[in-house]
Amino acid sequence: MSSAPSSRVQAASRPVRSCSACWRRSRAGALFAFLLIRVQRRIFARYGRDVALAPNLTSLDLLSFALRQTGPWLVAFLAVLLFVRAMPDALGRTLGLVIAYAIVAGSIFSAVCMIVFSVFSTAH
Numbered sequence: 001m002s003s004a005p006s007s008r009v010q011a012a013s014r015p016v017r018s019c020s021a022c023w024r025r026s027r028a029g030a031l032f033a034f035l036l037i038r039v040q041r042r043i044f045a046r047y048g049r050d051v052a053l054a055p056n057l058t059s060l061d062l063l064s065f066a067l068r069q070t071g072p073w074l075v076a077f078l079a080v081l082l083f084v085r086a087m088p089d090a091l092g093r094t095l096g097l098v099i100a101y102a103i104v105a106g107s108i109f110s111a112v113c114m115i116v117f118s119v120f121s122t123a124h
Helices: 007-013 019-045 059-083 091-120
Strands: none
Touching: 019 059, 059 091
């Protein structure tokens, strides 16, 4: 009989990260996006830029609107993606990524819908 522990015992004695760490990081990404949106709105208010879509927009105006709407969420998604890549596989990691993907896809879809409704609400 050998006194060395088996690989099963070693694997079972390793500490396992909980899913709460993944949820904290996904919440941190959402907080980061919220702060970026707040800073963006304060800057626009300071310099008198309008956040809403105006009638008769150019393509450049539509592109800048889409980037204003989705930009903070994309930056936060990239931050969450970088954090999650360093974590081991866990249920919380997967759920955090699914939620992050859903938020980014929703913001892109929302921006596209607002652009389409803006374009078709005026004479073209």
